[in-house]
Amino acid sequence: MYTNPWRKDFPILQDERYVYLDSAATSQRPKQVTDAVTHFYETVNANPLRGLYEWSVGATDAYENARAEAASFIGAARPEEVIFVRNATEALNLAAWTYGRTFINEGDEIVVAITEHHSNILPWQAVAKERKAKLVYLECDEEGTYTEEELRRRIGPKTALVAIAQTSNVLGSSNPVALAAQIAHENGAVMVVDGAQSTPHIPVRVQELGADFFAFSGHKMLGPMGIGVLYGRMELLEKIPPFLRGGEMIEYVTRQDATFAEIPHRFEAGTVNAAGAVGLQAAIGYLKQVGFDAVEQQEVRLTTRLMEGLSKLDYVTVYGPKDPARHSGIVSFNIEGCHPHDVSSLLDLEHIAIRAGHHCAQPLMQYMKIQSSCRASIYFYNTEEEIDRLLEAVPLVREELGYGN
Secondary structure (H helix, E strand, O other): OOOOOOHHHOHHHHOOOOEEOEOOOOOOOOHHHHHHHHHHHHHOOOOOOOOOOHHHHHHHHHHHHHHHHHHHHHOOOOHHHEEEEOOHHHHHHHHHHHHHHHHOOOOOEEEEEOOOOHHHOHHHHHHHHHHOOEEEEEOOOOOOOOOHHHHHHHOOOOEEEEEEEOEOOOOOOEOOHHHHHHHHHHOOOEEEEEOOOOOOOOOOOHHHHOOOEEEEEOOOOOOOOOOEEEEEOHHHHOOOOOOOOOOOOEEEEOOOOEEEOOOOHHHOOOOOOHHHHHHHHHHHHHHHHHOHHHHHHHHHHHHHHHHHHHHOOOOEEEEOOOOHHHOOOEEEEEEOOOOHHHHHHHHHHOOEEOEEEOOOOHHHHHHHOOOOEEEEEOOOOOOHHHHHHHHHHHHHHHHHOOOOO
C-alpha cells in the first residue's frame, strides 16, 4: 500500500485506534502549526498595532507578515485586501452587513446556489428581508453541476449579487465560479465566493476567479480555530462601512464622531487573533510544502477506493458526482433503512469519525429529497487502511441496526 509521508507530522493521528474522516468540518493540525502558535506566545506575546515596545512591534510584524502570506496564497492584488476574521461564517456576514446593506436595494435580486452552506444563505436572507430584495436560487443536477444555461437563466439585469461556494460541503462538487462571476459582472452584479471547502484542497486565485469577495477558514486547512479571511477587492472595501466599531479600527474619536483607520484595520475592531494569524501562515507554508498536486492525488486515490467499495453494497446510495476526482475528498452517502445519526454513533464505537446530519445545508437536503446523510471527508493525511476500516464497518453497522447483509 501507499505509504503516507505526512502522517508523522500530526500528533493526534499517531493513535492508530482512531480513524478521522471529518476533515470537511475541521482538519487536524500538524506540529509545525501548533509550534508556530506556541512560539508566538512564548516570544512576542503582546497586543499588536498598539505598543511601541519590542514585543508589540514583533507581534505587529508577525501579524502583518501573516496577512501578506495569506494574500499571496489566494492571489490577491495586495495584502490590504485580506481582512482577518474568526472564520468563513463571519467573513460572509461581514460582506453581507457592509456591502449588502449598503448597496442592495428594493427590487434587486440576490442569486444564491441551492448547494450553499447556511453561512452563505442566512446572511443574504436577512439582507433580502431588510432591503426588500428577492432571493433567487440556482438549481443543479443530481451530480451538483450548474450549467451555463442555468447561470444565464437566473443571473440577469436585476441581479445585484451572486453568492456561491467554490466547492460544495455536501457533494464535493466544484462550481463554475469564474463563469458565474463573468455573467454576474456582465449584469453589473458583485460576486461573493465561499471558499471554505476549496481553499484547503486546490490552488485559489481570486482575481482569476473574478471574486469580489472570497471567504475561507483556517481551521479547515490545517490552521487554528478562530482565524479566517475575507478577501475583498480594494475598490469595494473603500466604499463600505466598518462591520464592528471600537478599539483599533479608528484614527480619531471625538465626543460626537470618529474617523476610521486605513483598510484593512477599519474592519478588524478590538484585539486581533495574532497567534491565529501566525498559525494560519504556518498552515499555508505546510500546504505549500506538501503541494496541491500531492494533496489531490492522495484524495483522489482514497476517494476512489471508498466510492468503489461503497458501490459494491446495493443498500448504499452515494450522492454527488460519479467521478471520484470531482468529490474534493467528500463522500456523502446513506445506508438504506438506517438513520445517519445511528450510523455515525455505531461507527464511533469502532473509533471511526464521520459526520451525520444535514451538514448546514438544509435547502440542498430538501432539493435532494432527503432529510440528512452520512459524510466521510478525506484529507491528504488519511490512509488506505482507514478507508478499508470504514468499508468493513458499514455492513456491520447495518446488521447491528437489524438488517441482514
